[in-house]
Amino acid sequence: MKWVLSGGALVLAGSYPTFIERTTVLVNHYKIPLPRLPAAFHGFRLAQLTDIHLGQLVSAAFVEGLVQRTNRLGADAILCTGDFVHARNTIEEIDQIWPLLAKLHANYGVYSVLGNHDHWADTDRSLYWLERTGQDLRHQSKVIYKGKNRIILGGAGDFLEDQLKIDEVFARSDERDCRILLSHNPDSVDSDFDTPLDLVISGHTHGGQVVVPLFGPVTVPVDNKNYTSGLIATPKTQLFISRGIGWSILPVRFNCYPEIAVLELLNPKLLA
Template structure:
């Protein structure tokens, strides 16, 4: 009996050690390139096959270094996106501000002919938004805080709206959407995905978010064991609300604990489709 009990304890300890090594050293840096095609209502014809790379939740400085981010930048540039969107949480906290100096040159290397756009996340407020906004802008990103911009292609336009963080900021949809025609094709960047319950009532076709990290630790056939405020309903992947759609990224980095299990970090390539009812994933 003592021998069996000892074997059981040894087996449990071995499993814990294996889980710790895999989740903190292997899966956490095993980036997945997720391709998804999304049909967009009112998408102007020139924007059909338009490719957006979405990244989120880098949490630079929280067990995530310049070396790790460099590999992300290299992977993104290999994808040759038309546009890059960053959905918030560049830094993890104020203790990570020192890492911004090495982050800015890497942000500059990201290339997209139709621009690079970013919003703020709740951890960016913890780090100090003055540092984050300055770093993103020096890295070539347009930071959208309750405002919008216009992307033009072959005389047709698409609007990109960015809201302030829902948890820590002061989101103002009325200000952000002011001047956008109701029949326009409009994409929304907002850090927290559960804002979709509000977004689906607004004149937009697609919301891009992060924040949830997909839960970071997921149990097969069950899902994430821990979720976060405003990231509990729409934790990851694509959601449909009639003509409105939401995509939630699992993000790049981690917070809380530097582990991922059954929830690989994600670089998302979104290809916009015109007037199609079929959504396909390319593995």
């Protein structure tokens, strides 16, 4: 009996990172103070989906559930920051996931950029769907108005497989504008650009997937190893990194649940 129980415990411990935590998606709420945020946008909520990696072990049915959950959150806008598919050199997963992503809706719009996996699968097909869904923010900016107040959302190209063009994205914005950039890879923050940014929203890291207590992530696929997850102050701007949904390299997560991130934008002056 002891051997049976011990064996069962080992099986459970071994299967937990793959079959339990990896598929348990949390909705996590974050408060993001932005000093230049217009008062009309105080409390504005952004829902972020990133690194879904449709494909092996991440089914279309699973993604459809994510889309429904995200819509039910009632966020003001939805942001998707890339790596929607997993496999390379095929359009099959691209054509499978984008009709599902097209079902996302929010009062102030849905905005998306691509990640490295989307380019590795097929750049042209990914760009086709990005435009077809009306979610395309790559290499452009969109203005969101509330009355006479506004914020500017911009989208960078992927850090590894595209050109960022951050300064070009915000070329028509005003220096007084609150500017928020979507960029799949957080290393973009350390690239060469001059435009002042209030917030950069990224994914790519998966939070490290395996986070050892008192040690931290075993590995993080970025140049700047400080860029793991959550809200980070950098010399240029604030950076938020979501742990995302899917997996890369190995289909496991430990102490690093997948997440749909909900970012509540706050003007610090209105918190007093």
